[in-house]
Amino acid sequence: MAFEFKEESIIQQETDLFIGVLKWILYAAFIGIMVGVSTTIFLKALGWSTQYTHQYNYYFLLLPLAFFSSSWLIKKLASEAEGHGTDKVIEAVHLRSGKINPMVIPVKLVATVLTIAFGGSAGKEGPCAQIGAGLSSLFADIFKFSDEDRKKFVICGISAGFSSVFGTPIAGAIFGVEVLFVGNLLYGVLLPSFIAGMVSFYVTTLLGITYLYSPLPFVPDLSEMFLLKVIVSGVFFGICSLVLIECMNYFKKLSGKINASEHVKALVGGFSLVVLALIFSPMYLGLGMDTVESTVQGNTVEWYAFLLKMVFTGITLSFGGSGGILTPIFFIGSTAGVFFAEVFGLDIATFAAIGLVSVLSGATKSPIASSIMSIEIFGPHIGPYAAIACIISFIISGPRSVYPSQVFSLKKFI
């Protein structure tokens, strides 16, 4: 489309754009600081309490009690804080112009710390996104911004939450924008999302939070048909994503069918996890970042690890636990990568890394953010291959997602 304009209007246009940029940089920086500080409080609280509980070998025996308290807190004080946070935020953006009950912020924080510290299998990004979005919504309400602006603030808050949890500012910011409308990146919120993401990442780093950064010593070997293997792995990770999504749905439906109060379900959920941890291993409990780090450094795990982690996570999120789903997805993706590498005799570290981002892409429908994350965490050499596996996983897993409130703005994935 050709643009026609007069000389005087260019100055006016530029001034408007400049003021717009300046205004949104300031707002976004403010949101970034708010979210950075609160994410740090959450992450520190999570770190301390996990350290405390893990002094005891059988800390997870208290899981039923932890789930019970978490579900009681949520039921009593802020029912929006239930389940994994990100989907609730997506729903709020689409249906309520981003309006979020501020009570969600402290409740989600405490409920998630309780859940994860005692061994619930959940992630830390959901609460951060929800806390970020909640604070941004509060900020918009206090200063009486319009509905459209509030929506933008909340998207910034989500991006800021993701960036400061992952430690991958570009992928985090794009993730926040990409999960909202699959197939349609919102260019209009790119700037505030990036600024909020960078600033909150700055703040958490200054306050002492550290992140996974594990560049692979990877040199693709053209003679070994590496690209072909990556393509096949993409199909496998797509099927894993599909199984994961269905597994989450299964436990949600199961929980819905059981005719009991939330608190009783929480006790049942906690008790089931205790039994499963005693039978298999406590490694499936909690965030599981140790396992993720170990696999991307090339260490192996039980071949069925990715399947068991799905069960642990499904029970946690549908039976009283509170928390996000991305850290479990990292675990599932990287251990699925180990399985794939072992079956075909490939390099474990490489396919654990590709699995991590590909299952993320398929399960949350975020091929661009996941591709960028692969470069941010694993370095630029693996990036192009990981990107192809991410896109294939995105397509093969079909029009489903772990976030049921996502809006699909594309008809065909291929």
Next chain:
Amino acid sequence: MAFEFKEESIIQQETDLFIGVLKWILYAAFIGIMVGVSTTIFLKALGWSTQYTHQYNYYFLLLPLAFFSSSWLIKKLASEAEGHGTDKVIEAVHLRSGKINPMVIPVKLVATVLTIAFGGSAGKEGPCAQIGAGLSSLFADIFKFSDEDRKKFVICGISAGFSSVFGTPIAGAIFGVEVLFVGNLLYGVLLPSFIAGMVSFYVTTLLGITYLYSPLPFVPDLSEMFLLKVIVSGVFFGICSLVLIECMNYFKKLSGKINASEHVKALVGGFSLVVLALIFSPMYLGLGMDTVESTVQGNTVEWYAFLLKMVFTGITLSFGGSGGILTPIFFIGSTAGVFFAEVFGLDIATFAAIGLVSVLSGATKSPIASSIMSIEIFGPHIGPYAAIACIISFIISGPRSVYPSQVFSLKKFI
């Protein structure tokens, strides 16, 4: 949006998706090979002839003759090959379902080699995109694919052309997709574009082409308000992009006003460049990648280099020369970065790198591809900062582009 499906339909759905993925991987790989081979031929021919002409100190004295021959060739054999190639391809996708005259391929190749080898200031990506798109269109015609499929093939061809010219497979593939519809990444062509991009990059690498890869030894210093400086630089690079776009328009209009044949204009254009090169320096002629590489390694240039390069490029592309616009944009962006760094006493290499991707983002309206390119060329540490400068430059330069055929599918950039 919640998805409901029956057990049997999942299998059917997955089979369809799998066949779709497989089919498009094969098509895209084929296009990637075709484009990779022809890009290599073009790049080698360009390399050899440039090496040949540059043996002589005053090789550029033949510029009027080179422009004349280039414009004669285009006028006689394929008038679609005129100007910088990418815009013609964008137009073909939007208006003619990607139909491209196959004569464009050889004509564009020869005309661009003539233009650049004798000192015309133009880029190598436009011809590659046009050659890639032309071959893909021919392929679709021979095998009688539908209009929709042809469009997809042509987009793959563009992406493959970019990937194999830049040597940045992810950014190249996304660039091809992003420039077509500003504000709306086409998720449905992501897979074929990536595969075609990767494969053509593979092929050119195997055939001996090498690329700019210049990781910066960059550690952000939080105490120096680095983010703030990056934000200010983004505004500056946005204004540079705007000046560049207007400069291209100016020379295009000027050429339109002159009442003479294309061939006379070519002689005038070539002669003007000879005079300018003798007055200033021959460094503004040709691709100028030496200057780009030197600046991102921290070397300085004349402060007005970015402005002069705009003039050289404007004359080349509107007065008989053939070629792309991106390599000049790299030159303009990186030397504008040197200017900015010198004025504010900052690190030259860092701001040359940020300038390179930010002016690219503003001038071609590709904030995502440019951000990714910053990581692919300069490493993950500079990435987040470069991304912010890219987005600001994208906004500040307003709803204009060096590609007038781009379709803007967003109303507001902020």
